[in-house]
Amino acid sequence: MEKNQKLSVQELGLECAIVLAEYLAKTDDLHYGYWDSDVPLELANLKQAQEAHSNFLLSHIPPGVKTILDVGSGVGALASRLKAAGYEVDCVSPSPFLNERARRRLGSDTPIFESRFEEFQTEKRYDMVLFSESFQYMKLDIALKHTCELLQPDGYLLICDFFKNPMPDRGPMGGGHYLAKFHDSISCQPLTLVTDIDITAQTAPNLDLTQGFVTAVVQPMKERACELARQRQPFLYKMIRWTLSKPIEQVNKKYFTGQRTGANFAIYKTYRLMLFSKDKTCITAGFLQPSGL
Numbered sequence: 001m002e003k004n005q006k007l008s009v010q011e012l013g014l015e016c017a018i019v020l021a022e023y024l025a026k027t028d029d030l031h032y033g034y035w036d037s038d039v040p041l042e043l044a045n046l047k048q049a050q051e052a053h054s055n056f057l058l059s060h061i062p063p064g065v066k067t068i069l070d071v072g073s074g075v076g077a078l079a080s081r082l083k084a085a086g087y088e089v090d091c092v093s094p095s096p097f098l099n100e101r102a103r104r105r106l107g108s109d110t111p112i113f114e115s116r117f118e119e120f121q122t123e124k125r126y127d128m129v130l131f132s133e134s135f136q137y138m139k140l141d142i143a144l145k146h147t148c149e150l151l152q153p154d155g156y157l158l159i160c161d162f163f164k165n166p167m168p169d170r171g172p173m174g175g176g177h178y179l180a181k182f183h184d185s186i187s188c189q190p191l192t193l194v195t196d197i198d199i200t201a202q203t204a205p206n207l208d209l210t211q212g213f214v215t216a217v218v219q220p221m222k223e224r225a226c227e228l229a230r231q232r233q234p235f236l237y238k239m240i241r242w243t244l245s246k247p248i249e250q251v252n253k254k255y256f257t258g259q260r261t262g263a264n265f266a267i268y269k270t271y272r273l274m275l276f277s278k279d280k281t282c283i284t285a286g287f288l289q290p291s292g293l
């Protein structure tokens, strides 16, 4: 990231998420937990559920893979698991804040390229390009094309992330590409689907966990703080409410209407682990073409 590049709301969100997760749940993973039905849905069990998510992901790395490009590596938690399992890992991620933490964890023998994936350039070619909850941030067509460029001829693409279901409205939570659009886009690349596992049921509980925290902790604190401000500085309070009425309304609608639940996540999103192998053919609009044409 260039020095003068502005911090995006999305990056700020991820940075706050890791600070909170570290403090409250003693975890430094930035991805959802994979909740087995026998694990009680509690903040104290988030770390265990996130480890289950990482284990699930690792168990789907095909034999023969040695080098991995971890795209959107967060604070390097997954990269460190991959390294411990014997893989050679490079990371690419744009956030200086998260990368600094990743560097501390991974040490100097793991390259961390501070860049958006779409602009990342290297001569290296990888056995696998991995997107763990980072695919949703990518520019779809560019990222898929670039993945193919960075893969060895017989390499793999592994995505573990959520996508949007076709719904008449946007729903209470943003993020993710439309799954149908993703399939359209990937059908133009020399990539063949090997594995497609729907883990929406195991990941949706994360939403109930965060919604529970917002309802039980954040909302009452917010309401009391507003009441204090209204009593102490009624004019200023009114002015702020009036000036920022639109963003305040958006935040209230998004976070404080109790709609960001696991049930709604399962309606509006589908969380998938998808593995693709790079091959030499490309199916475009029903025609089988040699790749590179």
Ligand SMILES: C[S@@+](CC[C@H](N)C(=O)[O-])C[C@H]1O[C@@H](n2cnc3c(N)ncnc32)[C@H](O)[C@@H]1O
Residues within 6 Å of the ligand: 014, 029, 030, 031, 071, 072, 073, 074, 075, 077, 078, 092, 093, 094, 095, 098, 115, 116, 117, 118, 131, 132, 133, 134, 137, 138
């Ligand atoms: C939710 S975190 C996932 C972190 C990690 N992969 C994991 O599974 O714990 C999303 C990551 O994607 C990164 N990211 C966002 N936009 C990106 C882009 N265009 N290119 C590469 N990484 C990006 C963020 O900085 C962050 O590190």
